[in-house]
Amino acid sequence: MVTFYDTPQEARRDAAARGLREKVVCLVTRAGSSGPELLVFDHVPDGGAGVQVVAGGVEPGETPERAATRELHEESGLSLTRPTVLTSYRWEAQLPERFTRQVCHAYALTAPAGTPDTWDHLAEGRYTFRFRWAPLHAPGLDWEMDAALPHLNQLLHKELQA
Template sequence: MNPPLPPRVRVAAYVVRYGARGPELLVFDHIGVPEAGTQVPAGGVESGEELSAAVLREVREETGVEGARVVRALAVDHRPHPETGAPRRTTYFLLHAPRGGPDHWEHHAAVENLRFRCHWQPLPLTTPLADHQDAWLAAAEPTWGARVGAGRS
């Protein structure tokens, strides 16, 4: 019998900005891949990389946003990959966005040659994020997960 695979170490970013409409979360959709759903920046941690550095890198790579500030780690999620079932360990972080910037934009991620449609979504969310990425929003602020959690079974 083979020993179990070690989990893939990942990070996910709740990048929040505060404006006239109240708190908003940075999310994106894959252009040309609607089945991927709306997501927050997330991805694997490189060998030797600190988790806080990895989450800032993922935000830059997937949205182009520079200057976000890590506030704190919120939770560690041990949910397996939704398609492969491979083990994953994802640390969710709360980040504050830099001031200014557009409300919506397209970003080309050269690392994987992907295109993303990025925008700010008012909090609390009214619809869930892909892969249950919204599961830890209430750890940042209890009211942010209220509407999504109410509609889920």
């Protein structure tokens, strides 16, 4: 179940009041030959985690915006700045092994020209993530990672109209 907040500040207050973990989700896009593309990755070897985008926890004393740029660098090797907040939401789900509830902050970032089509990155010295670009209209994401895609599409549409 996904519940959206009106502002990131409201989401942060709710997370603190409920004692919930805060997480960031990084939606990195680029212009592809067939339309906008989203940066996704798979685990190598595949451990059943599915197709994901860069995401991770907000550390104590850290802002979600800072967490987004830090997680992006740690998990992909990309050093992008100025993430644009898309939305914040509470995600609740009964997973096979446990019930989870967390507050997520989704950010849009734009990949610079020359970003490779694919690459592998060793994250935390133990996980190999294989990055690639997927069509934004059908990236095949798992978990709740697609919850903010309508907000990303709205932002990209506004940018095209400007």
